[in-house]
Each structure stands twice: as C-alpha cells, then as structure tokens.
Amino acid sequence: MKANRPRIRLAGLALAAILMLSLTACGSKGSGAANGAAMDSTTEAYSPEASADSGTSAPLISPEATAESSRKIIYTASVEMESTDYDATRQGILDAVAAAGAYLQSSYQYGNAQDANRSSQYCVRVPVENYSALLTSLGETGNVLSQSESTDDITASYIDVEARLSALETQRDRLNQLADQAETTADLLEIESQLSDVQYQIESYTGQLRAMQDQVTYSTVDIYLNEVATLTPTGVTFADRLADAFFGGWQAFASLVQNVFLAVVYLLPLILVAAVIITLCVVLGRRRAKRRPRRPGPMPPVPPASGTGPEATYMDPAMDDRILMPDDSPNTDSGKPKPPQTGPKY
Structure with missing residues (x-):
C-alpha cells in the first residue's frame, strides 16, 4: 500500500x-x-x-x-x-x-x-x-x-x-x-x-x-x-395647443375650487366647536363684568375760589377800580399808602 x-x-x-x-x-x-x-x-x-x-x-x-x-x-x-x-x-x-x-x-x-x-x-x-x-x-x-x-x-x-x-x-x-x-x-x-x-x-x-x-x-x-380625466394632448399646431392649455387650465381651476370646498367641509366640525367655545367665553366674560361693583372714578378738580389763583392778580387797564392783591393791606411802613399796582403780579 x-x-x-x-x-x-x-x-x-x-x-x-x-x-x-x-x-x-x-x-x-x-x-x-x-x-x-x-x-x-x-x-x-x-x-x-x-x-x-x-x-x-x-x-x-x-x-x-x-x-x-x-x-x-x-x-x-x-x-x-x-x-x-x-x-x-x-x-x-x-x-x-x-x-x-x-x-x-x-x-x-x-x-x-x-x-x-x-x-x-x-x-x-x-x-x-x-x-x-x-x-x-x-x-x-x-x-x-x-x-x-x-x-x-x-x-x-x-x-x-x-x-x-x-x-x-x-x-x-x-x-x-x-x-x-x-x-x-x-x-x-x-x-x-x-x-x-x-x-x-x-x-x-x-x-x-x-x-x-x-x-x-x-x-x-x-x-x-x-x-386620468383627459388623455395627454397630442396636438401639434398652435391652435390645438392653445385649446388644450385653456381646457387644462379650466379643469385645474375647477379642481382647485372643489378641493377648497372639500377642505372647508372637512374643517367644518372644528370651526363649529371653536365658534361655540368663543361664544361661551364672551358670554361668561360679560356676566362677570356685570357682577363686579364699579369702582369710583377719580374726583374732578375743585375750581379755585374767586379772588384767588393767578387770574386774581391780573388787572384790566380799562378798569378804574384798584384790585388789591391778597397780600395788600392798608398799613404802610412810613404811614404812606402804597402806589397802586399797574400790571399783573406773578
């Protein structure tokens, strides 16, 4: 072997x-x-x-x-x-x-x-x-x-x-x-x-x-x-292409309108719910506003008393009478009266 x-x-x-x-x-x-x-x-x-x-x-x-x-x-x-x-x-x-x-x-x-x-x-x-x-x-x-x-x-x-x-x-x-x-x-x-x-x-x-x-x-x-809704255009002349473009555009517009309408119908339940919620919020807000007590507004300004204020110191030249200022007094330092005011004093 x-x-x-x-x-x-x-x-x-x-x-x-x-x-x-x-x-x-x-x-x-x-x-x-x-x-x-x-x-x-x-x-x-x-x-x-x-x-x-x-x-x-x-x-x-x-x-x-x-x-x-x-x-x-x-x-x-x-x-x-x-x-x-x-x-x-x-x-x-x-x-x-x-x-x-x-x-x-x-x-x-x-x-x-x-x-x-x-x-x-x-x-x-x-x-x-x-x-x-x-x-x-x-x-x-x-x-x-x-x-x-x-x-x-x-x-x-x-x-x-x-x-x-x-x-x-x-x-x-x-x-x-x-x-x-x-x-x-x-x-x-x-x-x-x-x-x-x-x-x-x-x-x-x-x-x-x-x-x-x-x-x-x-x-x-x-x-x-x-x-498809329509077959692909096979026209070779300008008139055929123009007609195909017009009908194609019209069909696209109609399709767009349909889609928009369907979208609105599709969102309609959501729109209704949102409208109900907004209405309830407005009604409740008005009720709360009515129940609350009204706060007093600011007090109007008090008008000054007659004979006071800046306008009281103004003397009209046409007036013959003498208007004394609030600080005027008949007393004088030397026993002589003060001369009259001939103009406004501020």
Whole structure:
C-alpha cells in the first residue's frame, strides 16, 4: 500500500494539471465566441430600421431578428400608459398577458375610483417568442405615453459557466474513479474531501445556469397604468395647443375650487366647536363684568375760589377800580399808602 501512495498522488497531480489546462482553453474559446456574438447582437438589435419606429407602440427590438441558438439574450421592456376608462384598460392588459402565455410576477395598485386617481404597476414575465406580440397588444388597450426596451447579451457569461461546469463534472468522475481505487483510508478521505468541494461548485454553477436560462427564456415587461380625466394632448399646431392649455387650465381651476370646498367641509366640525367655545367665553366674560361693583372714578378738580389763583392778580387797564392783591393791606411802613399796582403780579 505504501508503495502505491506516490503513484496515487502523482495521478492526482496530473489530473489537476489537465483540468487546469482544459478550463483555461475552454474559457478562452468561450470568451472569443461570446465577444463575436455580442458584436452581432449590438448590430442587429440597434439597427436604424428598429429605432425608426420608436414613437409607436410596436416593439423596438424583435427577438426573431436575433433568435440564434448560440446566443443568450435577455429582453426587458417598460411601458407607461394612461386611460380615461381605467377598469376596461386594466382588464385589457390582463387579457393581453393571458393571451401571450405570460404571468404576473408582481402587481401593485393604489388610489380610489371616487377621486379618479388610480394607478397600477405590473411586472410581467412573458415567453421570449411572445414578447413582440404582447407589446403590440398593450398598445391597443390604452394610450401609450412612453415605451423603452433594452437587451442584455449574456452569451459570454453563459458559455463560461457551461465550460466550468463541464470541467467540474469531468473532475468529479475522475475523483470517483480514484476513490474506487484507493487502498488506504487516508487517501480515501482526501479524495472525498476534494469530491465534496467539486460537488459544491457544480451545484453553484448549475444554479447560475438555470437562472440565466430563465431570464433568457422569459422576458420581463414592466407596465404602468394611470387613470386620468383627459388623455395627454397630442396636438401639434398652435391652435390645438392653445385649446388644450385653456381646457387644462379650466379643469385645474375647477379642481382647485372643489378641493377648497372639500377642505372647508372637512374643517367644518372644528370651526363649529371653536365658534361655540368663543361664544361661551364672551358670554361668561360679560356676566362677570356685570357682577363686579364699579369702582369710583377719580374726583374732578375743585375750581379755585374767586379772588384767588393767578387770574386774581391780573388787572384790566380799562378798569378804574384798584384790585388789591391778597397780600395788600392798608398799613404802610412810613404811614404812606402804597402806589397802586399797574400790571399783573406773578
């Protein structure tokens, strides 16, 4: 047994070297083929003839134009629509999805019918052979505002994963043969450890291939539907644009009046409660004011007595009589009377 160990190890090293060379060769060949396929895909998918119809509801990219067994292309589209009859358009979209053999991966709806502001979003997975037919049917159910499409050529990645998976499967078969030929427990455990790692990588690459194949087989179409009162204007002349602007402004004004009225009605209970509270406060305040005794106001000034005050010292020149000041007296210092006052004394 000990003599066979070097042989088993040499065989294992040789097998590992062969697998490394095969992976390198497959990867280089896959990359070259994928690059050539990617160049062809870009040329056909974005040709002038395809972009000329970008304003219509027809598909911009046709899978039939690039349907080759050696190419793996993922098709994705996004369609934005509007309609004045939301229910009919929504049902038409669902019917078109069912007719194309597609299924809804996800859907979302919000808004209500009373306000006429409903919107829907759908993520549809459609078989690639019915991709163009579904886009054409969607253009007939409602007014298409915008439509965008894109392609993703994953041929290079797909071929690379396939090559790696094939090499790992070959390595797994060889390890199984070595496990059958192992003569010691240590060699068997080492081979089984390598076999477990290889099996894990095989499952990982297998899952990647399945995911890529699912994306290639089923295209993804995102649909957005909005409910509107009037469709988006499509007039190109000045008169059409003027008429659309007038009616649009009038509708906006009517909507504003309605919203203001609804706001007043919405706040009406609060306004009534506030009015009742203010009225009660005013009534109670008046009652309290009536019950309180009135305080006496300030006393009016007492007029000065006659013969006093500044005006009593004024003498009118026209008067002949002498007006004596309060401090005047008939007594004199030298027995002589004082001369009369000829002017006001302050």
